[in-house]
Amino acid sequence: VALPLLGLATAVGTVVAVMQAATQIQEQTLTLLPKLLAVGAAAAVFGEAALRGCARLFEDAVAAIPAIVRGGP
DSSP, rough: OOOHHHHHHHHHHHHHHHHHHHTTTOOTTTHHHHHHHHHHHHHHHHHHHHHHHHHHHHHHHHHTTHHHHHHHH
């Protein structure tokens, strides 16, 4: 669930770093805002699907508890 968001933050950070190196503007606060906006937008767009997948995984895990306690498949 976190990998796409972390990958996006890394890509945006790399693009901002290259732009900072090209323009020789070394302001640390300039890297935070684009990453924050990109990750926030991605979480808003894809967050429901990710949470739905986590909920399905949780339901499957809870449903498997009786079989685990009984020791069967």
